[in-house]
Amino acid sequence: MAKKNYKKEVLDLxxxxxxxxxxxxxxxxxxxxxxxxHNLYMILLDSEPTATLLDPSDPQARPDCxxxxxxxxxxxxxxxxxxxxx
Numbered sequence: 125m126a127k128k129n130y131k132k133e134v135l136d137l138x139x140x141x142x143x144x145x146x147x148x149x150x151x152x153x154x155x156x157x158x159x160x161x162h163n164l165y166m167i168l169l170d171s172e173p174t175a176t177l178l179d180p181s182d183p184q185a186r187p188d189c190x191x192x193x194x195x196x197x198x199x200x201x202x203x204x205x206x207x208x209x210x
Contacts, residue, residue, distance in 0.1 A: 130175040134192045134207055135168050142210045144186075150201040154184070157205060164205070167196055178206075 137143045138161065145157040145164070157164075167173050173196035178185040184206050185191040191208040 127174075127176065130177050130192055131168050131173070131194075133177075133190075134175045134194060135165075137192070137207060137209060138164055138168070143207055144210055145205055145207045148204045148206065150203075154206060167194060167205070170196070172196060 146154040147157045147159075148154050159167075168175070173194055175192050175194045178191045178193055180187075182191070184193065186208040189209045191206060194205045194207065196203055
């Protein structure tokens with residue numbers, strides 16, 4: 125069975141404007157997201173990136189809220205955006 129892709133939920137969260145986001149490039153540390161909201165929409169509307177809901181026990185999950193991980197490849201390598209509600 126295919127894993128659920130949570131891109132629609134992430135899009136709804138971004139549209140709400142009530143979210144926080146960090147990025148991770150390759151295996152590096154989490155750092156502030158450097159893209160703009162338009163870039164985030166472009167990533168989410170592309171067919172290749174995947175969006176998963178992190179299990180609360182995942183070290184990247186934020187406490188007491190749904191945390192999503194959007195993964196995609198760029199010229200910098202494999203990237204992930206970690207997004208959660210404010």
